[in-house]
Amino acid sequence: MALPLCRLYLITPPRLDDLAAFGHTLAQTLDAGDVAALQIRLKDVADEIVCAAVDALAPIAQARGVAVILNDRPDLAARMGCDGVHVGQSDASLAEARRIMGAETMIGVTCHDSLHLAMEAAEGGADYVAFGAFFPTTTKDxxxxxxxxxxxxxxxxxxxxxxxIGGITVETARAIARAGADFVAISAGVWAHADGPAAAVRALNHEIAAGVAARGT
Structure with a gap:
């Protein structure tokens, strides 16, 4: 079966106070529909907290064929056996991330609203570029x-x-997919969904598929 032309890319909530409980929620969420990747994004916390999160969540995601991407920290991503790392413009450089992670590991780069930054990232060997924010978001500034x-x-x-990435919800995912995104990255739009994250994934898969079907119309 051919993979969808646009897929869901989940980002963890900014705080994970109960890893065991979230791990249970994550398993149910990933079982609800197609998810390409899980980015573990925990800002301004100690390394051991990040490593504990990867230890708890990576096996759940990887057992379901979901790539695990660590935000910001190529050193920890390499140490913990993540499938990739995502770096922002103020984080480790793409070249440094590639040196640490190796040639076979996925590296994504935040490019904001800049085609120039995205072209530089592509030429530098990034595996994907991230544009945003497309809508107001409470997850980050x-x-x-x-x-x-x-x-x-x-x-x-x-x-x-x-x-x-940025403020995307079930209500806006179709427009994002129709516009040409290869992946739709969502955090609060899943975890804070009124009907729960599993329902959000099912609804997002439907909206993304509808958006891809409408491309060029």
Whole structure:
């Protein structure tokens, strides 16, 4: 069976106070539908907390064929056996991340609303670029607001996949997928969904598929 042209990319909540409870929720969420990747994103916490989260959550995701991406820290990602790392413009450089992680590991780069940054990342060997924020978000302080046309242009001209991130919900995912995103990255839109995260994944899969079907119309 062919994989979808656009897939869901989950990001953990910014705090994980009960790893055991969240691990149970994560398993149910991943079992609800297609998810390509899980980014473990814990800012401003001690290394041991990040490592504990990877220890608890990576086996749950990887057992289901979901890639585990660690935010910011290529050193910890390499040490903990993550499938990849995501770096921002103020984090480790792409070159440094590649040196630490090796040639076979996935590296994504935040490019905000900048085609120039995305082109540089692609030329530097990034495996994907991330554009955003597309909508207001409470998960992090978004420095830029990206336009849907950025996704459409990138899809038409570039081979490197693009991830759309920032304030995306079930209600807006169809437009993001239709515009040309290869992956739709969501945090609060799943974990804070009124009907629960498993229901959110099912609904998002439906909306993403509808958006892909509507491309070019």
């Amino acid at each position: 978004a420095l830029t607001r990206a336009d849907l046309d950025l996704l459409t242009g990138w899809q038409a001209d570039m081979v490197i996949p693009c991830v759309a």
